[in-house]
Amino acid sequence: MGNISHIKDCYGCGLCATVCAKKIIEIKLNKKGFYEPRITDTNKCTNCGLCTDVCAFSHNTPALTQEEKSIKSWAAWSNDERVLLKCSSGGIGFEIAKQLIEKDYKLCGCRYNAEAGRAEHYIATTPEEAVQSIGSKYIQSYTVDGFKAINRKEKYIVTGTPCQIDSFRRYIRKFRVEDNFVLLDFFCHCVPSMWAWNKYTKMVEKQTGKITYASWRNKFTGWHDSWAMSLDGENTETEKVDWHDSYNLIIKGKKGFHNSRLSQGDFFYYLFLGHYGCNPACTKNCKYKYDSSSADIRIGDLWGNTYKDNEKGVSALISFTSKGKKVIEELKGVRLIEHPLDIVAEGQMKSNVKKAPTSWLVELFLKSSFGLDSNLWKMICRINRISKRISYRLKKIEK
Numbered sequence: 001m002g003n004i005s006h007i008k009d010c011y012g013c014g015l016c017a018t019v020c021a022k023k024i025i026e027i028k029l030n031k032k033g034f035y036e037p038r039i040t041d042t043n044k045c046t047n048c049g050l051c052t053d054v055c056a057f058s059h060n061t062p063a064l065t066q067e068e069k070s071i072k073s074w075a076a077w078s079n080d081e082r083v084l085l086k087c088s089s090g091g092i093g094f095e096i097a098k099q100l101i102e103k104d105y106k107l108c109g110c111r112y113n114a115e116a117g118r119a120e121h122y123i124a125t126t127p128e129e130a131v132q133s134i135g136s137k138y139i140q141s142y143t144v145d146g147f148k149a150i151n152r153k154e155k156y157i158v159t160g161t162p163c164q165i166d167s168f169r170r171y172i173r174k175f176r177v178e179d180n181f182v183l184l185d186f187f188c189h190c191v192p193s194m195w196a197w198n199k200y201t202k203m204v205e206k207q208t209g210k211i212t213y214a215s216w217r218n219k220f221t222g223w224h225d226s227w228a229m230s231l232d233g234e235n236t237e238t239e240k241v242d243w244h245d246s247y248n249l250i251i252k253g254k255k256g257f258h259n260s261r262l263s264q265g266d267f268f269y270y271l272f273l274g275h276y277g278c279n280p281a282c283t284k285n286c287k288y289k290y291d292s293s294s295a296d297i298r299i300g301d302l303w304g305n306t307y308k309d310n311e312k313g314v315s316a317l318i319s320f321t322s323k324g325k326k327v328i329e330e331l332k333g334v335r336l337i338e339h340p341l342d343i344v345a346e347g348q349m350k351s352n353v354k355k356a357p358t359s360w361l362v363e364l365f366l367k368s369s370f371g372l373d374s375n376l377w378k379m380i381c382r383i384n385r386i387s388k389r390i391s392y393r394l395k396k397i398e399k
């Protein structure tokens with residue numbers, strides 16, 4: 001049967017560490033800045049095979065087969081303006097979690113832990129506690145403590161990247177407790193190296209002091225107190241931005257705050273959306289694009305033509321199972337408009353991301369002690385630009 005000791009560059013989902021009864025698997029950042037499992041004491045391994053059974057990386061196809069699926073898709077958004085303002089797109093992820101919590105479910109979702117400087121899974125038992133899960137954290141989440149805190153006999157909604165959710169589906173199937181769980185994932189193009197986030201926060205902390213809060217997507221250009229459950233729009237510098245321009249990193253520190261947008265050339269988004277330093281598992285081994293998923297429900301940004309004039313945010317919403325469909329159809333206080341999948345998933349990737357040509361150079365830089373405010377980084381940005389121009393021209397000549 002074996003164990004996961006041979007696995008490298010995996011999804012880092014943490015289910016192997018969650019399932020191991022001998023507690024000999026730990027999840028740590030590898031040399032490239034991605035979570036990876038390690039066996040701490042091979043002598044204690046009983047070769048039970050549980051860690052490889054639940055490992056989505058070790059299987060060729062998602063646990064939920066195409067035959068098990070019946071797909072229905074909607075454009076969706078929350079009717080609550082405060083939720084809409086806080087969430088990355090239409091706020092439907094939060095509405096689903098909140099309304100299931102009101103039906104005695106718990107949420108295992110992802111929050112940003114500013115003290116540890118990482119995203120991590122945690123358990124929320126009230127809508128107030130679920131507020132921390134709102135918004136995309138565009139870095140890998142450390143899942144182990146959150147997943148281990150789940151009592152399999154109770155009811156949970158579990159949210160995460162499609163690879164995390166595929167392993168989670170295998171885990172609950174293994175223990176025959178699928179009925180207790182609703183699984184939600186999102187369209188996912190890749191996760192960047194933690195070395196990129198660490199360099200970014202190091203640069204920002206020179207301005208803000210120790211970071212106490214970070215938010216990756218915002219429909220405001222100014223600072224607002226995002227932890228307030230009132231989801232209060234009033235205490236903000238309220239220059240609202242169109243959600244199409246909501247890739248807006250807001251970081252609060254002990255000495256001040258930092259606000260930087262993709263449209264203004266933000267360094268973190270430059271690295272993340274330029275596909276410099278993304279997880280090798282995302283470029284080589286992702287099997288969850290478009291309608292491929294092991295979740296009951298998938299959410300995302302509905303960027304397509306149909307809602308191009310919407311400025312507040314529209315979620316793409318898909319049910320893959322009858323359980324997912326039931327949860328969606330019972331939602332209250334949301335707008336649901338049914339559309340065919342090609343409208344709801346318009347613009348979403350159908351194949352895996354390709355690394356930028358000069359990724360290797362950026363990866364070397366990320367491992368170095370130079371900062372994003374150094375001359376070396378400026379020089380690498382220049383090389384990236386030239387290399388992109390050359391490959392664009394070459395493609396044109398080929399055509």
Ligand SMILES: Cc1cc2nc3c(=O)[nH]c(=O)nc-3n(C[C@H](O)[C@H](O)[C@H](O)COP(=O)(O)OP(=O)(O)OC[C@H]3O[C@@H](n4cnc5c(N)ncnc54)[C@H](O)[C@@H]3O)c2cc1C
Nearest residue numbers: 087088089091092093094109110135136137159189300301
């Ligand atoms: C790394 C990453 C890549 C993405 N790529 C795409 C894409 O290519 N196309 C697209 O349409 N959408 C993508 N998304 C999703 C998108 O950013 C929004 O989360 C989505 O539109 C839902 O918005 P919402 O306002 O309804 O949900 P929200 O209420 O903001 O809910 C988001 C849910 O995602 C979970 N979550 C947030 N960050 C993480 C994380 N790092 N790891 C695990 N779970 C997390 C939270 O627990 C929460 O339950 C991506 C998200 C991430 C984190």
Ligand code: SF4
Nearest residue numbers: 010013014016055057
């Ligand atoms: S993909 Fe997940 S389950 Fe598989 S080895 Fe990596 S962390 Fe463990």
Ligand code: SF4
Nearest residue numbers: 163188189190282286
């Ligand atoms: S792109 Fe695929 S492999 Fe990478 S984090 Fe997303 S679901 Fe996982």
